[in-house]
Amino acid sequence: MKGLAAIVQHSSSRGALSALLFTLACLGFFWLNGHQPVALFREMVLGAFGDGYALSETLVKATPILFCALAVALPARLGLISVGGDGQLYFGALTGTAVILALGDLSAPVMLPLMLLGAAAGGALWGALAGALRARIEVNETISTLLLNYIAVLLVDYAVHGPWKDQSNLGWPATSPFPAGAILPTFFDTRVHLGLLLAVIAAVLLYIFASRSRWGLGLTLLRSNQRVGRGAGINYPLNVLLVMGIGGALAGLAGIAEASVIQGRLQGGLSAGYGISGFLVAWLAGQKFLLIIPLAVLMGGLQASADSLQLFAQMPSSSAVILQGILFAIVLAVGGRWRERMVP
């Protein structure tokens, strides 16, 4: 038992242990459902990474997860636990769409930067709102981001049921399709889009700034000992706003990218739980920005493989959500000590 505890304390072996337990849990889950566990597990892996198409769909799912994971990991640098990825994603999609609707039919080189900026600004606002509550009146950021999620989802619902509803949709609550200039470029004839590139660049930049720069050092310091950080002249409230705002901006980009490329317009059901998946990825990666990239791809694979589960085993597509829930529980159980490191 002592040996196990020692292994569990080491974070990389914690990852390995989580992965092992998760594989076993998957096999058990399939078996309970009356399937050949190993064969189905193989199908699942192939469904995520088996061929070019499967891989591209995995990357499509990985993109918003990666954005949302960054939106969790950056505040965690300051010891803040944000669960607001989804809310920021929705609000970013809302403001990005507002830009599109306001500008109408423009050429892509003009439209795309403005649309992305609009979405980033909206997401940033949504994140910074929770940040301001935390910095000014010490409202717990986990609770405020959670509640802001509901508000953002409902705001999008309101917009697509009400003022922005396209009447030609015959009652289907959605805006009219985005003009061609507002669709992000995609690569290699797949749905993999510019958003993935932006997310990876963001992850690398965050890594460089957080681990090398004076600003990143300031965050680490504030998290380790706020009093000492403030004594060194670092502005705590400002940094809370910054990390929540930048994180929110990234999640907002995920939102507009989903609306633009995947849906082609703004409608409800924009996020398939990407915020929570991103949260899980960030914690799995121990809040390390570079490690988040491959883990987001794996998590994207898990979601993409839901289709193959449906196809080969007639299992409902919500199986992926169940598996994700199991993974979450395992990670929390194995990494029970992570919380200590997250909290200032």
Place this chain on the structure above:
Amino acid sequence: MPPTSSRVELRRLSKRFGTVQACAGVDLHLGAGEVVALLGENGAGKSTLMKLLYGVYPPDSGDILIDGRPVIVDSPRRARALGIGMVFQQFSLIPALSVRENLMLAYPGAPWWQGSSAGAWSRVLQRLETLAPEVHPNSKVAELAVGQRQQIELIKVLNLDASIVILDEPTSVLTPQEAERLWGMVRQLADSGHTLVFITHKMEDVMACTDRVAVMRNGQVVEECRVADTTEQALVTRMMGGSLSEDGLRIDSPRPRAHRVWMKNISATRQGEHIRGIDLKLMPGEILGIAGVSGNGQHLFADAMAGLVPLTEGELIIDGEVVVGPKMRPAIAGRLGYIPEQPAVNAVAGDLDLTINAALGRFKALALFPDWDAERKRTEELINAFNVRPPDPALAVGQLSGGNLQKLVVGRELATPRELIIACYPTMGLDAGAAQAIYQALFKQVSAGACMLWISEDLDDLLQYAHRIAVLHAGEIVGVIEAKQADRYSLGTWMTGGVSSSQSIAETAALDP
């Protein structure tokens, strides 16, 4: 040398942390009813040895015998069951709880439902009334001064009915009166058969209340002798391996020029503690001592001047420029050297390494992408200058011994020329050699023109080194006096707020320029 009836016997105890051999085969006997002083330089391994006995760390090798029987002390809980209690160098009280709650939490006989038994409460509070009557059981620990926290820690341990009591540098922040009371208590415990270990750097502790001395160096006990058979002078020489020089310990008079630092009508509030209308001016090169019984607002004052507590009124002006004031971001970083009380929590980020912590003194001056190689070099220089051990810039600061951490903080705060220095107990927990080095560093800055605010309860230090002494009582300056004209007795009465004397201070203050 070991007494015939050993209560505790440590046999060849060893403990290594990474590359540091903190204890290297230590043999030590503790007799019943005996007080053993454990001496040695910073980082000699005193705290570690006692933590092995108290079960904080497992020893790498060696045995612990109690009453002649070998025991395995694998946790502090086990140690308490064996009758061992320890007061740590760093405090372990919960600041957000009241004194009574802290005591009850640590009390083994605490009832499961606390409201129901007044008996338990009164038992827990009994020692508080006799040992620290001025501490109100309902006050929050966060509001207490270090000296008072020290007393609560000791009461906590005594409440365990421990028969073997370890005190790790208990007097480093006590006033002479508080220390005297502690010595009395220690003697009383020993006479009733308790065994005590008293870790200290102060010779007066040794002479006042201990029976035997064990000196540690580099993880080993190198000397043992009875206190009755030695003299203070001989002990100092034994510890230091040579006598101290007084070089660099003289300070010039301040330059009689215009004021450099003006603390103008300062008021601030924190958690029910107040300071009101403090107005002090310092000339370049002047040392102003702030005397006062702990808990009278000294630390709030220091934190307020460091820009860590918002001012409700007043401003700090340096060279004509307002650097701290109400409703402004403090512009004090870089100009102020601040050595706060309890530097382990208030001055460093314990889980970050020495290099980062050393760079904090000039954080604002770092490049956007700091050159860590250069920072490491600077840290190495600082480590050498102040003899911080182990000299490893990559070590987490939390792993330094108490005294070495203090050296690092002082070194950092004095690494660049400062305009104002605020020092609370700057030599707390330091061996005599290290204390000397720190005085020298402080006075060097002062003679270069820095103003220094020296917060201390040690009147001897203030009388010897300060130019003027201000007395703080209940959050207000009751008077300022030239150190040459002051004496222990009158300062002492002013500190306790005697009515007649505060009048005489007012007169003195009126004479003051």
